[in-house]
Amino acid sequence: MATAEQKYRVAYFKQKVDHFSFSNRDSFRQRYLIYEDHWNKNGGPIFFCTGSEMNVEVLANQMGIMYDWAVDFKAMLVFAEHRYYGDSLPYRERSFSSRERRGYLTTEQALADFAYLIQHIKKHAPGADKSMVVTFGGGYGGMLAAWMRVRYPHLVKGAYASSAPIAYYSGEVACDKFPRAITDSYKSQSQNCAASIRRSWAIMDKMAATDDGLKFLTEAFHSCQRLTTDSLPHLYQWLKEAYQTMAMLDYPYDTELFGKLPAHPEACRFLWNPLQTGEDLVRSLHKAASILYNSSGNAACYSIDGNIGVHAGWLFQTCTELVMPECTNGAEDMFKPKKWDVRKHAKRCQQRFGVTPDPGRLKPVPLKTRRNNLRDPWYYGGVLSGPESTTSIVVRNAAHLLDLRKPNDLDPVSVAWARTRAKGTLWRWLTPKLNFFG
């Protein structure tokens, strides 16, 4: 939802498809958004949002804190779209049509895009040569924001990385952590709620063994296609995705991210009763998922066909550098037991993209691991330690990326406090000569 103040300008910058060889000489147009209303051309900083796995216009709407701080810091805002997403497709509609073309979707190439764009802006925007740059990002974008500081310290003075689950992708976190974190989020609302979800899988398995059961499931979930034994995994994935997303995006007010999402999407309000019959429980699961999938109330039926709207680019990245092992056992977590099978994953990636996952590909320095945002299942992947100048803020009561959004009266106090600390840190970085804050 673009607000009145967000009058950014859309611009494009010519990038090399391959920054690291002279073999491929193709180039493409990277989209970026630029907002200068409050910028002090005589030394005001540049807040640079490192694009993540989405359209940059959608992303910019989630970064309200940058607009908020632009006023105080007299900052220029730049939102750079990540290559292979949104309108920044190196080979337009054919970007994913061959391994040669999609193969340039890597984190190092994306970081180099950002570095070149920063150089370009500092060179060509009058006054920007004196401006210090701070990167901003959340989630995968937060990883990139932090890596920009590691890779290009001469261009980037500091990074504000929110909920950047670097450790999830570096193999330092056990595969059961993420599902357990989601389960904990549901348990914290109601022990019975997590238990209901846990027992639902066997119930649905049993139903799926008969034609009548499959018919019931099809109707209960309002599936557009008739559910079959083959499509059962798609149903389970669809449900899991809903539980996961609602745990992540537990915002205190209505949002529009991937469609509308109401404030505090509490699946548990349908799932607290341990005495529900199997059929009632299934109907309750549908209601719970509908909070996410049908907040408008207009969906006639759901396409539960395995295509849950994950971008091809992201699927490719999880098949190359960003492998996040995940396993469930149905005991410590509320999900159907499933081992992490690295070979199966590799086989699927080979079939789909012609690549073998290579999570050890060179990325900027792996940092030491700790966790951070406590109300966000991504927190085990967070990083709390770093060089001396690193400030780590643990937000006890914040959903995924909440701190990056525009301040709101409904925000928990912990988030308001985290923003204040982050802002103070930024002041210190940007005014090194006034470093009397300690």
Place this chain on the structure above:
Amino acid sequence: MATAEQKYRVAYFKQKVDHFSFSNRDSFRQRYLIYEDHWNKNGGPIFFCTGSEMNVEVLANQMGIMYDWAVDFKAMLVFAEHRYYGDSLPYRERSFSSRERRGYLTTEQALADFAYLIQHIKKHAPGADKSMVVTFGGGYGGMLAAWMRVRYPHLVKGAYASSAPIAYYSGEVACDKFPRAITDSYKSQSQNCAASIRRSWAIMDKMAATDDGLKFLTEAFHSCQRLTTDSLPHLYQWLKEAYQTMAMLDYPYDTELFGKLPAHPEACRFLWNPLQTGEDLVRSLHKAASILYNSSGNAACYSIDGNIGVHAGWLFQTCTELVMPECTNGAEDMFKPKKWDVRKHAKRCQQRFGVTPDPGRLKPVPLKTRRNNLRDPWYYGGVLSGPESTTSIVVRNAAHLLDLRKPNDLDPVSVAWARTRAKGTLWRWLTPKLNFFG
């Protein structure tokens, strides 16, 4: 000249041709030399020589200091060959046959090779996981050694970069510095010597205007081919190369680098007399160049045909990332006046390799500029400032890379002292808990 102690083992490591995309899946064998005679497997460091623009076996013979220090530090030595040189050709004999194949000769790819090789050794050599790594390199190899520390600080504890002319290639040094530094080297032997060389160009130009003159030049320089107006630039290049190399490699004892080179190759002993006739001067130039080109005394004639033995890989690198502007005016320097013509250079690179020079390609952080080794024409390109932990040593009396060679009684005191300081710095890096040296 391999000495008895240099009983290294030759090994190969499988590298990706392209570390930064998933488009090219080719791999090749990188050669490296490994020497473990003195290595303490329980924590002894790894001294890792970052290969430069030459065969790694030739390189290893110039790095005698590493063997010397291996004893005291109980270090493992590794000499890694740079991709596209020696026996580390990604596409064997076809490595330079198309832009697609040669295009992967970039500094970032070479640094990534070294990083993967370090990871491999630390993982597979029993005990090496505890070993700290220090990179060593000279000239271009010194640039790579320093960049390894910048790019991969989690793998590389420190770098010993000798005469690493980073600033020459980053556009920070004026184009006349290198020729002036060479001139200064000759002036320091005799003002008349530099003056003789300076006046020789016009004399040769005049000779080349007549057939008799060309015949005289052909005979005086013992050229295998008859010199013509067209080949005159080759003759001048051949002479300039000789002056330059002798200024760089002014070692106090005989060496074998690119053929034999006698101690203190003093071209000036033939060129001090300002009263020589033009013909005598030309004959003296031949004698001077012969110090370098015919130290064995066996050459019947010289091939002065423009092929002065520069490796195709190095030519490619000077046409892509490592552009070093050079200009002469015949006044402050002793060379034939020649402007730096960036467009002409670009045109030649386009014709020869199908590439346009791109010296602004992303390389690791550019450091601030100062000069260092004072008896080495590369010194204006050296870097003396850096992060706090940087130790910069200016060696007043050392030729190019002399400090990296095995200690010799004939070394100037300044070099012995520089080695002692460098060694002390290494001790500090490698024993951080005993950091009482300051």
